[in-house]
Amino acid sequence: MKLDINGREAYAYTGGKPFDAALPCVVFVHGALHDHSGWTLLARWCAHHGYSVLAVDLPGHGRSVGPVAASVEDTADWLLAVLAAAGVKNPGQATLVGHSMGSLIALEAAARAPALIGRMVMVGTAYPMKVSQALLDTARDTPLQAIAMVNAFSIGTLAAKPSFPGPGMWLHGSNRALMRRTLAGANATGCAVNLFHHDFSVCDAYSGGLDAAAKVTAKVTMVLGTLDQMTPPRATRDIAAALKAQVVHLPSGHTLMAEVPDGLLDALRGALA
Numbered sequence: 001m002k003l004d005i006n007g008r009e010a011y012a013y014t015g016g017k018p019f020d021a022a023l024p025c026v027v028f029v030h031g032a033l034h035d036h037s038g039w040t041l042l043a044r045w046c047a048h049h050g051y052s053v054l055a056v057d058l059p060g061h062g063r064s065v066g067p068v069a070a071s072v073e074d075t076a077d078w079l080l081a082v083l084a085a086a087g088v089k090n091p092g093q094a095t096l097v098g099h100s101m102g103s104l105i106a107l108e109a110a111a112r113a114p115a116l117i118g119r120m121v122m123v124g125t126a127y128p129m130k131v132s133q134a135l136l137d138t139a140r141d142t143p144l145q146a147i148a149m150v151n152a153f154s155i156g157t158l159a160a161k162p163s164f165p166g167p168g169m170w171l172h173g174s175n176r177a178l179m180r181r182t183l184a185g186a187n188a189t190g191c192a193v194n195l196f197h198h199d200f201s202v203c204d205a206y207s208g209g210l211d212a213a214a215k216v217t218a219k220v221t222m223v224l225g226t227l228d229q230m231t232p233p234r235a236t237r238d239i240a241a242a243l244k245a246q247v248v249h250l251p252s253g254h255t256l257m258a259e260v261p262d263g264l265l266d267a268l269r270g271a272l273a
Helices: 036-047 072-086 101-112 133-141 143-154 171-188 195-205 209-213 233-243 261-272
Strands: 002-005 008-013 025-029 052-056 094-099 117-123 219-225 246-250
Touching (some): 025 101, 094 101, 094 261, 143 171, 219 233, 246 261
Parallel strands (some): 219 246
């Protein structure tokens, strides 16, 4: 599904069903150097079980035209503009599901439109989401090396249960390929920028989490990987308390969508119930 946002084309995957603005809407927001494709299983389940779906590509990522948004706050404004363009406007109609950087964007959007956002699911989240200077420097100077480093940190196992994306899928290789494609694609979508360094810098700079949490009225669920080295569960203590969040722990690293797809789907179903 393509939408016009301030004169620029934005893309959202709708889970294999035509988008229906009258239904409760689940909005999926990807993390750094990713795109909508990480949400395929969850998006398809929602689209075939009574929900409309918008799994967005953020500006300059995937199929959405750049330039990239400068901050978490600016991206949250863009996300709310996507919902408005799609006709999602009823009180409590939207559920925001964000992974990593996307969880911060969801948090900020839920604070800016509390009447619209009825539920929020924060996957692989932390606040503050600080990035080490060494990783920021590597992302800036040698992004392909940074991609290899992040894959080593993000994925908690060498092999995963063959349920999604499918038997024979190598999680390290597929995630590395997605990040390389997203990095290279930024120039094609109108932003001559090192997208990896940009996304990490946006996460590192975000400082409004607790202020945003005070404005959120949505029911909040956090889904955290017990093996996560990028956003370890201990880093959620303060923000989880501020949001009065229900916390679900799964045996996974940072890439929960690929490592524990069934468990994450169960957690999402519980959050939507």
